[in-house]
Amino acid sequence: MSTSGFDVKPSANPTDANVRKEILANPGFGRFFTDHMAHVRWTKDDGWHSSEVRPYGPLTLDPAASVLHYAQEIFEGVKAYRHADGSVWTFRPEKNAARFRASARRLALPELDTETFIGSLKALVAQDVDWVPTPASEAEESSLYLRPFMIASEKFLGVRPSKEVDYYVIASPAAAYFKGGVKPVSIWLSSNYNRAAPGGTGFAKCGGNYAASLAAQKEAEVHGCDQVAFLDAVENKWVEELGGMNLFFVFKDGRIVTPALTGTILEGVTRDSVLTLAKDAGLKPEERQISIDEWRDGIASGEISEVFACGTAAVITPIGELVSEHERITCTSGSGGEVGKSLRKQLLDLQYGRSEDKHGWLTRLA
CATH class of the missing domain: 3.20.10.10 (D-amino Acid Aminotransferase, subunit A, domain 2)
Structure with a gap:
């Protein structure tokens, strides 16, 4: 099936609902991750292609991948919020998309258009919507933290911009960033x-x-x-x-x-x-x-x-x-x-x- 232009490959082993419930009750920040991730591939010859949502899991990188040697990578931070009616929203994602492109230009990476950037968030959240916490009260600041990132993945040790790049989005349920609530x-x-x-x-x-x-x-x-x-x-x-x-x-x-x-x-x-x-x-x-x-x-x-x-x-x-x-x-x-x-x-x-x-x-x- 397809969501927002992304082919969806559901996980064969999604997290048990009871386990997910326990995680959402005390997620911390950046400790747990949802069942899927979004991915788009880029090559110099073919541009952006192969948009998909696939099971969350380890990446396979060649030891000579450019990102490991020259740190050619960028990322963003976005949150998804559960509203009282059960719908899920995010906040000013077009600003994140614009900053992502500015970061890409500075790091000599290909620029990702706003439609694909926001589409990747929609596709991943649609698949893992049950991972978006429902705040128990206005005092609770739980959300689903989304981490888009781009890495240079070409197998090459020469110092130049990579000709192969991968863009991913992973998601992590999150409580307040600082433990113990808001305090100076x-x-x-x-x-x-x-x-x-x-x-x-x-x-x-x-x-x-x-x-x-x-x-x-x-x-x-x-x-x-x-x-x-x-x-x-x-x-x-x-x-x-x-x-x-x-x-x-x-x-x-x-x-x-x-x-x-x-x-x-x-x-x-x-x-x-x-x-x-x-x-x-x-x-x-x-x-x-x-x-x-x-x-x-x-x-x-x-x-x-x-x-x-x-x-x-x-x-x-x-x-x-x-x-x-x-x-x-x-x-x-x-x-x-x-x-x-x-x-x-x-x-x-x-x-x-x-x-x-x-x-x-x-x-x-x-």
Whole structure:
């Protein structure tokens, strides 16, 4: 059979319904995976072809596959949400598709059109729709996390763009990203590492960026912090982003500031959505450079009233404190700032279908 242009090859050994129920009751994040995955093949001679949904399982790669040696790969993060009527929707997937193409261009990979990108999500979710959690209440943030990714699979050790590429989508039921619910997290300010540099791959969603952040993340954990913040690689004073999330600073005069996109910062879908929702709420969103000194001085003077991070996985998470080798700065007190809480609720209400979709951001998957 075929769904959204994808040939479907059902698994002969799907997960038992009772086992799936147990998993969905406590999925964690990125620990369990559904019964199927979507796949599209690309070759230089034939372009994109062989679209299919097939049983989830190990990939077969030649030891000389380009991705294993030169990290020619990209990925995305998308969520599927179960609404109260049982239907399943996703949030602004065309933005993810556009970013996926931008990442592909930077990594010299073939670009996948929006129709095929969204079609792959629909085809996989249609097959594994029973894996989409049903939240027990508004406080529960369960969803199905979708991970599209593209890898260079040609058997070749020469340094050039691969002539063979594979695109996949896998899916994982997910609870809230941070355990214990929404509470302020501590951030380690990295002074030994940079995430990205001008002309590099900072704006692309590729594995190399995340690999480069892991040593700093380990350093953060040693100092008892949850995440790490990076400064720019040129002057080492401009705030960029966390290892996997964008940053926002709320000023007491109604401004809400996020670091400008300079080519070294990921163009987050949640980031863009927060800018729109903030404007709708009467706040004054700004995209500009913000220095570590402005962060420090703004907290000290009270000009900055709260700081939060945002991303697809974590939604909006308050920053409780910024920690470095020389200081510890309280950024958001209590259980989190009111602006961040309000924007978070607006975002979740939209995604779960509890409020009107005024911007046309939702796409039905099943």
